[in-house]
Amino acid sequence: MSSTFSDVKTMEEHFINTWDKLVDKLMGWIEASILILPNILIGLVTILLFYWLSKYLQILLNRILKNIIHHSSIRNLFTNILSIGVFVIGCLLTLSILNLDGTIKSLLAGAGVAGLAISLALQGTLSNTFSGIFISIKNEIQEGDWIESNGYLGRVVEINLRNTKLKEADNNIVILPNTMILNNPLKNYGLTHRYRATISCGVGYESDLERVRELTILAIESIFPSQGIDEEIEFYYKEFGDSSINFIVRFWVDAKESKQAMQVESDAIMKIKSIFDENSINIPFPIRTLIYQQDRPI
Known part of the structure; x- marks a missing residue:
């Protein structure tokens, strides 16, 4: 009977000791929380301040880069990097205020390893990204x-x-x-607003070549009169062809894309053909002459 009473008393003392340790632990946590409460408040204010600062700097940088980088996707990359960087600095500073320096070191080490792994895995994507940034900056x-x-x-x-x-x-x-x-x-084609068009043509051997030259230049001047200071309508005979004497005429027009250039050349060809017809200038086409021998031996 005494042995049973002793066991109960031992269990009661063990429970009381455990309860006292638990209470002491809770009181220690409460005291630590009260002591660190100012740091928590300062950390909360710090991270909110850095969050606001990151958004403000993002908007400010976007306004500055708008005149330098015209592509919104590239501008957003730079502004997002700045915003995230500022916010991360705020987070690290908050952890430092909360005396969590060990956590900071662990996060930085993990970020370094993760960054290396990601850069190796996304090598092709990163290459395209940096190429896109370079293209945008160079304009x-x-x-x-x-x-x-x-x-x-x-x-x-x-x-x-x-x-x-x-x-x-x-x-x-x-x-x-x-x-x-x-x-x-x-x-x-968009880097320059002036395009040098070239038209190739040929006239019959019976033609007055000087007259052909004058009419061709006249045709170009009638539809494209605005030739610049260092620009002129150039006319050159190139060769004696099989059916014609071939020439080229070159002139300058306003054009920034392939469609405009084709339209310019089309207008020039129609005008040259029209003025040649009015002045009886022949534009020959290849002719094949077949000769049959009458007295061919059988």
Whole structure:
């Protein structure tokens, strides 16, 4: 009986000791919370302040870059990086205020390893991204420009961080990775507003060549009179062809895309043909003459 009473008393003392330790632990936590409460409030104010600062700097940087980088997707990349960077600094400062320096070191180490792994996995994507940034900063291509690159000809309808989209003359969309545009030859019709058109033609051997020259230049001047200071209508005879004496005429017009250039050349050809017809200038076509021998041996 005494043994049973002793066991109960031991259990009671063990329970009391456990309860006292639990109460002491809770009181320690409460005291620590009261002591760290000012730091929590300062940390909360700090992270809210840095969040507001990140958004304000994002808007400010976007306004500054609008005159430098015309593509919204590229501008958003820079502004988002700045906003995230400022907010991360605020988070690290808040952890420091809360005396969590060990957590900061662990986060920085983990971020370094994760960044290395991500950069290796996304090497091609990052290459296109940096190519897109470089293209945007250089302003060599703008949305709406008519360009020719990698065998494709069309209007630029979008430039983003990964690729450039072209709309061809047949309305098909071509998506070119930015690295292909940056690393290959590119013809941008939008970089200059003046286009030098070239028309090739031929006249009959019986023609007055000086008269042909005068009429051709007159035809061009009648529809494209605005030749600049260092620009002129050039006329050159090139060769004695099989059926004609061939020449080229070159002149300058306002054109920033392939469609305008084709329209200009079409108008010039129609005008030259019209003025040649009015002045009886022959534009011959190849003729094949067959000769039959009458007295051919059988």
